[in-house]
Amino acid sequence: xxxxxxxxxxxxxxxxxxxxxxxxxxxxxxxxxxxxxxxxxxxxxxxxxxxxxxxxxxxxxxxxxxxxxxxxxxxxxxxxxxxxxxxxxxxxxxxxxxxxxxxxxxxxxxxxxxxxxxxxxxxxxxxxxxxxxxxxxxxxxxxxxxxxxxxxxxxxxxxxxxxxxxxxxxxxxxxxxxxxxxxxxxxxxxxxxxxxxxxxxxxxxxxxxxxxxxxxxxxxxxxxxxxxxxxxxxxxxxxxxxxxxxxxxxxxxxxxxxxxxxxxxxxxxxxxxxxxxxxxxxxxxxxxxxxxxxxxxxxxxxxxxxxxxxxxxxxxxxxxxxxxxxxxxxxxxxxxxxxxxxxxxxxxxxxxxxxxxxxxxxxxxxxxxxxxxxxxxxxxxxxxxxxxxxxxxxxxxxxxxxxxxxxxxxxxxxxxxxxxxxxxxxxxxxxxxxxxxxxxxxxxxxxxxxxxxxxxxxxxxxxxxxxxxxxxxxxxxxxxxxxxxxxxxxxxxxxxxxxxxxxxxxxxxxxxxxxxxxxxxxxxxxxxxxxxxxxxxxxxxxxxxxxxxxxxxxxxxxxxxxxxxxxxxxxxxxxxxxxxxxxxxxxxxxxxxxxxxxxxxxxxxxxxxxxxxxxxxxxxxxxxxxxxxxxxxxxxxxxxxxxxxxxxxxxxxxxxxxxxxxxxxxxxxxxxxxxxxxxxxxxxxxxxxxxxxxxxxxxxxxxxxxxxxxxxxxxxxxxxxxxxxxxxxxxxxxxxxxxxxxxx
Numbered sequence: 001x002x003x004x005x006x007x008x009x010x011x012x013x014x015x016x017x018x019x020x021x022x023x024x025x026x027x028x029x030x031x032x033x034x035x036x037x038x039x040x041x042x043x044x045x046x047x048x049x050x051x052x053x054x055x056x057x058x059x060x061x062x063x064x065x066x067x068x069x070x071x072x073x074x075x076x077x078x079x080x081x082x083x084x085x086x087x088x089x090x091x092x093x094x095x096x097x098x099x100x101x102x103x104x105x106x107x108x109x110x111x112x113x114x115x116x117x118x119x120x121x122x123x124x125x126x127x128x129x130x131x132x133x134x135x136x137x138x139x140x141x142x143x144x145x146x147x148x149x150x151x152x153x154x155x156x157x158x159x160x161x162x163x164x165x166x167x168x169x170x171x172x173x174x175x176x177x178x179x180x181x182x183x184x185x186x187x188x189x190x191x192x193x194x195x196x197x198x199x200x201x202x203x204x205x206x207x208x209x210x211x212x213x214x215x216x217x218x219x220x221x222x223x224x225x226x227x228x229x230x231x232x233x234x235x236x237x238x239x240x241x242x243x244x245x246x247x248x249x250x251x252x253x254x255x256x257x258x259x260x261x262x263x264x265x266x267x268x269x270x271x272x273x274x275x276x277x278x279x280x281x282x283x284x285x286x287x288x289x290x291x292x293x294x295x296x297x298x299x300x301x302x303x304x305x306x307x308x309x310x311x312x313x314x315x316x317x318x319x320x321x322x323x324x325x326x327x328x329x330x331x332x333x334x335x336x337x338x339x340x341x342x343x344x345x346x347x348x349x350x351x352x353x354x355x356x357x358x359x360x361x362x363x364x365x366x367x368x369x370x371x372x373x374x375x376x377x378x379x380x381x382x383x384x385x386x387x388x389x390x391x392x393x394x395x396x397x398x399x400x401x402x403x404x405x406x407x408x409x410x411x412x413x414x415x416x417x418x419x420x421x422x423x424x425x426x427x428x429x430x431x432x433x434x435x436x437x438x439x440x441x442x443x444x445x446x447x448x449x450x451x452x453x454x455x456x457x458x459x460x461x462x463x464x465x466x467x468x469x470x471x472x473x474x475x476x477x478x479x480x481x482x483x484x485x486x487x488x489x490x491x492x493x494x495x496x497x498x499x500x501x502x503x504x505x506x507x508x509x510x511x512x513x514x515x516x517x518x519x520x521x522x523x524x525x526x527x528x529x530x531x532x533x534x535x536x537x538x539x540x541x542x543x544x545x546x547x548x549x550x551x552x553x554x555x556x557x558x559x560x561x562x563x564x565x566x567x568x569x570x571x572x573x574x575x576x577x578x579x580x581x582x583x584x585x586x587x588x589x590x591x592x593x594x595x596x597x598x599x600x601x602x603x604x605x606x607x608x609x610x611x612x613x614x615x616x617x618x619x620x621x622x623x624x625x626x627x628x629x630x631x632x633x634x635x636x637x638x639x640x641x642x643x644x645x646x647x648x649x650x651x652x653x654x655x656x657x658x659x660x661x662x663x664x665x666x667x668x669x670x671x672x673x674x675x676x677x678x679x680x681x682x683x684x685x686x687x688x689x690x691x692x693x694x695x696x697x698x699x700x701x702x703x704x705x706x707x708x709x710x711x712x713x714x715x716x717x718x719x720x721x722x723x724x725x726x727x728x729x730x731x732x733x734x735x736x737x738x739x740x741x742x743x744x
Contacts, residue, residue, distance in 0.1 A: 042095060045117050048124050049091045055131045056084040062135075077134050080127065087123055094120070160321035163191065166314060167198050174210055174265075174292055179310050180285025181293045183303030186314035187465030187479060189355025192296035195314065196267050199294075203265075212292075213262040220271045226279060230254060233266070233282070251281030258283050263290035271297045274305035300463040316352030316479070323347055325354065329361030333368055342373035349380040351480040380484070399489060405464065409440050413457050414466050416440070417478055418486035419525035419549055421506030425470030425477050428458065433618045433641065437572045437594035438546060443617070447640070447665040447699050448725055490523070504529065505549070514540055517566065523547040527574070531556045540566030551576040551597070561586045576600055576620070588612045599623055599643070611635040618643075622668075625649050634660040640697075641666045648673045652686050659691035667692070670702040675732055677706045678713045689716055699725040707733045 059081060094116055173179045184192050200215055218232040230250045234241045239257050241250055258264060258281075266282060268275060277284055277293075285291050297303055303311045317325065326347040327334050334343040346364065350356035364376060405411050413435055420426050432454050435441045441450045441457075458476055461467040466486075470477045478486065490501035499522030504512075506528040514535040517524070524545050531553040542548075545567050550556065557579040564570075564586040573590070574597040575583075581603045587593075593613050598604060599622035610616070611632030619636070622645035629650075633639075634657045642661065644650065645668055653674055658667065679688045689705060692698065693716075701724055707713070721727050 041114065041117050045091065045120055045124075046095055048121065049088060052084060052124050052128060052131070053088060055128065056081060059131060059134065080130055080134060084127055084131075087120065087127065090116075091120055160317060160325055162315075162317050162321045163195060163198060166195055166312070167202060169312060170195070170199055170294070171202065171210065173310055173312070174294075177289075179292070181295070181306060181308045183300075183306065183308035183311040184294065184296045184314065185298065185300050185303055185311060185465070187353070187482060188298050189353050189481070190314045190316065190465070191354040192314060193269055194354070196269060196294060196296060200267065211263070212265045214264045215267070216264060217267040217269065219269045220275060224273060224275065226275075229275070230281060233280075247279070251279060254281030255283060258291070259288060261288075261291070263292075264288075265291070266293045268293065268295040271295045271302055271306070272299070273302060298465055301460070317354060317357070318352070322350065322352045322357055326350070326357045326361045329358050330364045331366050333364075333366055336368065338370050339368065339373060342370060342377055346373065346377050346380060349377070349480065353479065353481045356481045399485060402466070402486070402489065405460075405466075410457055410460060412438070412440050414461055415486055415490045415501065416523070416547075417461075417467065417476070418483050418490055419501065419503055419505060419523060419527070419547070420478075421528045422480050422483060423477065424506070424528075425472060425475035428454065428474050428476060431458070431476075433595050433597070433620075434547070434572055436640075437617060439571070446697070499523075499544075501525070511535075517542045519543050521545050523549075525549040526553070528552040530554075533558065534560055534563045536560035536562055538562050538565075542567050544569055546570060547572040549574045550578065553578050555579060557581060557603070559584050559587075565589065571595065573597070579603055581605070583607055591615070594618065596620070599645075601625075605649070606630075614638065617641065622646055627651065629653060629657055633657055636661065638663055640664060642668070644669045644672050644674075646671045650674045654685055655687040655691065658687060659694045661695065663697055664695050665697050666700040667695075667698065668700070668702045669704070670728065672704065675704045675706040678716060689720070693720055701727040701729070704730045704732050707731045 059077065063077060063081075094113060170182065170184070173182050184195060186192055196217070200217060203210060203212065203215060214237065216233055216236045218229055218236070220229060227247045227250065230247060231241065233254060234250070234257075237254075237257055239253065241253060245253075275295075282293070283291060285293060295303065295306055295308070300311065300313075316322075323344070326343070330343060333339055343364070346360060347357065350360055360376070360380070364373065367373065402411060402414065405414065413431075416431075416434060416438070417426060432441075432451055435454060435457075436443055436450060441453050443450070445453065458467060462469070462476070465479075466482055467476045467478060469475070487501070487503045490499075491503065492500070500520050501523040502516060502521050503525050504516075505525045509526065509529040510532055512526060512531065512535055514537050517535075517540050519541050521542055522544060524542065524547065527549040528551070531550070532555045534550075534556070540563065543566070546569055548567055548570055549572070551574045554577065556575075559575065559580055561584040564584055567573075568589065569592055570590050571592055571594045573587075573593060573595070576597050576599045578601055580601055583598075583604075585608055587596075588608060588610075590613065592615055594615055595618040596613070596616060597618070597620045598607075599620045601624050603625060605625040605627065607621075607626070607630040609632040610619075610630045613636065615638055616636050617638055618641040619633075619639060620641075620643040621630075622643050624647060626647060627649045637660075639661050640663050642658070642664060643666070647669070650672055651674060653676075658664070676687070676689045679690045689703075692701070701720075705717070717729065721729070
């Protein structure tokens with residue numbers, strides 16, 4: 001065979017087609033009929049490559065339009081374009097051979113090129129066939145991508161019974177057409193995110209009755225960024241958007257895209273404030289029937305602002321569920337005989353809060369030394385992070401709820417509640433006095449106005465899951481873990497004003513260490529302990545403290561003179577439910593004192609003259625042994641609340657004393673042994689009920705009145721009570737006591 005034949009043979013056996021012949025024809029059948037020179041074969045290859053590139057450019061244009069429409073490009077389409085581009089690069093290298101001087105004279109080189117030409121023509125045919133099959137379907141339709149994606153985490157079957165019940169409730173709510181927007185709220189760490197994650201994964205199950213063409217889960221976070229939120233939704237929809245576009249333009253594209261979904265579920269997780277769906281670009285359920293929106297929040301107010309159709313409050317875990325969860329994270333070490341009691345006590349301290357249980361359980365994981373467990377338990381009881389990582393994983397997330405509160409006063413009101421013992425039901429009436437005395441509510445308002453203000457503040461804290469209803473009506477309390485976090489904040493200058501609190505309430509203390517008392521403290525609480533004595537040292541320096549709570553130390557019978565000298569800035573002093581018999585003269589140096597609470601100090605029979613306490617607003621002498629009102633009381637021109645309930649030894653009230661309390665708003669002498677009388681039925685020195693008519697600001701009155709059957713007595717009562725907001729006047733007759741109609 002000649003040299004020329006050596007060149008022609010592979011070409012003839014290759015795949016060559018006529019110039020301009022459609023790619024859909026058979027390259028192989030055509031090339032058998034044509035035998036041309038090397039240059040002609042390269043020209044033919046170039047021609048077919050150009051035809052393939054035309055198809056490639058058409059494909060790229062189609063994919064570009066699909067992307068703009070928000071459709072999803074198929075992976076094989078992208079790969080096909082890449083293969084064509086690579087073949088084009090190789091073809092360009094072959095075509096360069098035509099300009100080579102040795103191309104026609106070098107038989108070996110011509111042979112190698114002829115072989116590559118044949119290979120490339122085969123590849124052109126393959127890519128042409130694939131290109132034709134992909135034409136018009138290079139992108140997914142909206143419903144072609146997976147509607148629900150698995151969110152990593154514990155499987156549904158591993159969840160507690162509480163989670164399963166909550167999940168079933170949410171599924172049932174979603175199945176009802178009337179529930180377009182559903183709010184799930186509860187305190188930080190209660191498990192809201194875990195619930196909606198399980199909901200998302202539940203929708204993957206074949207036996208689920210709910211079907212959505214798309215489920216979109218985005219986390220909102222405290223610092224709301226609308227554009228970032230929009231891009232998160234677009235990413236889930238595989239909608240390619242230009243980040244340089246404005247939020248309004250993105251909203252339009254999102255809205256158009258979501259309207260093309262048959263039905264969608266949007267989960268907005270961790271919402272801190274109202275998210276405007278219109279600005280976001282999300283069709284409202286009433287506009288897009290079949291679509292649903294779920295939001296999780298720590299605040300009921302946020303749910304209300306989002307106009308939810310139904311709100312679900314998540315509660316803490318039941319004891320058995322809490323122990324199951326704790327054991328899972330702490331591992332089987334909790335079953336060890338010497339560990340079990342301690343583990344149960346620690347789990348109990350978490351009070352059913354999932355985040356606390358998980359965090360503390362993980363911190364104690366696998367630890368077998370009982371001393372380590374004892375230390376952790378002691379730390380938890382002292383409201384201190386019990387192990388490394390607990391502060392970061394538990395305390396700081398719960399602090400976010402505090403940070404989200406609007407206004408310094410609301411934050412201070414919240415921290416004030418941490419001064420009370422664990423699981424303690426705080427009387428709202430007491431909070432009114434404390435917050436008024438501390439200046440946390442406007443003392444320029446009338447009683448009914450600032451009382452309403454207190455109720456509003458409490459409701460805000462309850463809606464934020466930072467307070468909850470107490471054990472009986474008219475009380476509130478803190479969840480123990482929330483209290484721990486608030487004490488941690490108040491004790492580490494994390495509060496808004498940087499002040500610190502010393503909280504030792506309910507710890508069973510028998511004495512106070514003077515070393516703990518310092519000028520950096522703003523509030524000090526030793527209430528509900530077993531104190532027998534107080535430090536009597538001149539070194540005590542708490543010159544910045546505004547609140548000192550010593551109530552319910554039943555064995556405490558003496559307040560040393562020098563003790564109060566270290567608390568010169570006190571606004572609130574509570575020594576109720578102690579056995580004190582007298583008050584030190586140093587009390588009179590507390591020029592800024594606003595609330596003095598001495599109720600149930602049964603052994604207290606007399607107080608020092610009070611005229612120097614000119615700023616006093618609240619004085620509670622209920623259930624004390626006083627026989628007469630304190631001297632100098634009439635000079636307390638700022639006194640607003642005078643509480644004298646069950647003062648059995650108080651026989652008479654001197655005339656002209658209470659009538660001089662021009663700012664008095666509440667006079668409570670319920671169950672007191674003192675009987676008021678009408679003018680003419682009293683001695684010259686005794687007060688009569690007519691004097692109370694001088695108190696223009698009086699709003700609440702509770703007294704006993706000795707009945708005198710006369711028109712003047714009736715007229716006096718009617719005249720007095722007509723301007724009161726609430727009253728109870730117990731009419732006393734020697735032979736028949738009864739209540740005068742009224743509402744107190």
